[in-house]
Amino acid sequence: MRALLQRTTGAKVEVDGKLIGQCGHGFLILVCAMAGDTQSDADKLAARVSKLRVFQDDAGKMNRSILDTGGSALVVSQFTLAADTSRGNRPGFSSAAAPDIGRTLYEHFASALGTLGIKVETGEFGADMAVTLTNDGPITIWMDSADRG
Known part of the structure; x- marks a missing residue:
């Protein structure tokens, strides 16, 4: 799984002008399940995110860490993190997990963060979302479950 974490003082996500998720001090986490990912990958990534020491x-x-600070997380599905831009001008997304698997792993990742003690709200999988954040720092970190064994 891939995740792009942005340390934030506040973030929100809307669908059709309606607020569906938000967080305060913590992380906006854009997450993408990749082909071949499993629930174990989601669990490992959630554990790494929870321990990442990027708060003062x-x-x-x-x-x-976000656990140390009592921060919260807004988790938003973002299949475009699977973009392959190596050929031409149109990105390919064939390395992303199929939508049904992607949804399951996205939901599992958000749930795993919650189980670790982080207050979590989410976007809406597959929806056209408007995401707003105040990036604190700015601190933006890329993580991939394939980076560690």
Whole structure:
């Protein structure tokens, strides 16, 4: 699974002008299930996200995790993280998981974060969403479950 984390002081997602999810201090997490991903990949990625130390401690150093700070997360499905831009001008997305599997893994990832003690809200899988955030720092981190064993 791939995730793009943006440390935020606030984020929200709307569908058809209706607010469906939001978070305060914490992460906006754009997530994409890749072909071959499993629930184990989602669990591992959720555990890594929960422990990622990119929040400031009392000395101003990025030394605290979202769990340490009591932050929340807004998790939004984003199949375009699977974009292959190596050929031509139109990205290919064939490495993304099939939509039914993608939905299952997206929901499992969000649930796994919640199980770890993070307050989680979500977007709507497959919907045309409007996402707004205030990127804090700015801090933006790319993570991929394939990067670690």
